[in-house]
Amino acid sequence: MNRSTPDNKNELPRRGFFQLTLGWLAGAFAVAASAAGAVRFLVPNVLFEPSLRFKAGKPDDYPDGSVTFMEDERIFLVRQGNTFRCLSAICTHLGCTVNRADHGYHCPCHGSVFDEQGSVKSGPAPRGLEWFQVTLSKDKRLLLDKNQRVAADKYLVL
């Protein structure tokens, strides 16, 4: 279009150059900040999901040797003698709910098999089932906390 000014092109006045750079930077920053805000917007701050810490009634509600499945929490409460443990029922493979089987647990989705200790016996699950902390609350109720992972041999002993 304008072919008469090829020489002036390289001689932009210094102030003009700074203002131009600043302007572009400011504009780019505004766009980047909006994009970052949009992504952050999509990350929820409050969840309407069941609490990860909850009471599970009196210890004597669970007979000796029982494995009790709690639906809403998706855990098994395991009692042996005076010991209590809490096992996650969520398959570590892809999140299906495992079923209690004769000598352990069975995942229906892709066939992972876990033993009584929650360790993988066969199937695609990369890790054993999680164990969660069990404590006794002040009012003598079992208190399960799914935030606290523990080793398979940690018991609450009464």
Next chain:
Amino acid sequence: MNAPLPKRIWQWFTRTRIGRSIFRIGLPESNLERSQVMVSSFLLHMQPAKVHRHSLRASYSLGLGLISLYLFLILIGTGVLLMFYYVPSTEKAYDIMKDLQYVVSAGLVIRNMHRWAAHLMVLFVLLHMCRVFYTGAYKRPREFNWVIGVGLFLLTLGLSFTGYLLPWDQLAFWAITVGTNIAGYAPVIGLKLKYLMLGGNVVGQEALTRFYALHVIVLPTVALLMLAVHLWRVRKDGGLSRPDEPGDIVQQIQLKQLPTNKTYGLMELARGTTPQVGKNPEDEVFAWPHLVFRELLLFLLVTAMVLFLAIFWNAPLEELANPIHPPNPAKAPWYFLGLQELVSYSAFWGGVVVPGLLVTALVLLPYIDRQRKGVGHWFARERVVANTIFSVCLVIAVVLTIIGTSFRGPNWGWVEPWKNAPAVTEGH
């Protein structure tokens, strides 16, 4: 001249003031009008006035791209209808599905059409991709249109997957649980991505809301825009690919090679990066009626096929979603069953590495395989290596899908479909 009655009525109408104001050109009678009608109508101007004979050959394209397009249009139509009833709420969604089946007039058929068209679209997009591969149609200058095609393929899968959750039945709930957990295996960002997709840690109301927004507005809009570019490029690349003819030079003039000290008209510029095509006018025919009526006929056939399926087969609806009891076995939609079979060996390799590599290979393909021989023929001898590699991958994918679909029973154990499946034993 004794034209059939509808034609005479149409001719009369397009000669009235009102008809003329709408259609400008009536039914074209001369070659001039045949060109004019193509450029003067909004819908028709997306297509060229003349097309190469080779592009019309049904045995070349098999119309697979067009069929995908029509299925997409049917999905938009039926989907919008479903939106008039559907509410993305974990409490209501399932009941509304039941209402659609038993209460709403034609609700069953509309829902069936939407479901079958969705399955068919995945199938036909895949077939279309195979056609493009086996005819070498992704080669220069169509490389980038292939890449856009890969994007459309992924969008098609995304649309199906997000739609799958909406009925909120067992199938929906567990397919999405499994699918989003696969995403969780992606390195570094996996768990964050899963959290973002679900809007939480588990599949619940937040996930349903998000999937709904993606399914009805985000993905369809992106797909429509990409589709517009896809079709525009088919035209700008000189219509469908075809064998090079003697004297038919594929010429790519770079715009920057043109002298810059003169002003160009649009015609001169537009030719810049497109191949010179159809040098021989003998090989071209008018789009009206040759192309337009074929397209219309195909559209009618596709609609009829979907309607037929929808009338005789019902879309599945299992029990209400139950987060406690996964159905045994819990299966993803069929097009993901090959993936699920892989995932049953290893979630990381099957769910992340293999699909990641496949998509990368698809995107890079036209830039890796740059030989220009064998374009425009099915199974060209010059392309035997490429075709063999592609076929092997295809066969593996099909076999895995068939295994996942028919040979997997309770606990993802091996069953032979011709024998009775063993009874499901539930643990608790």
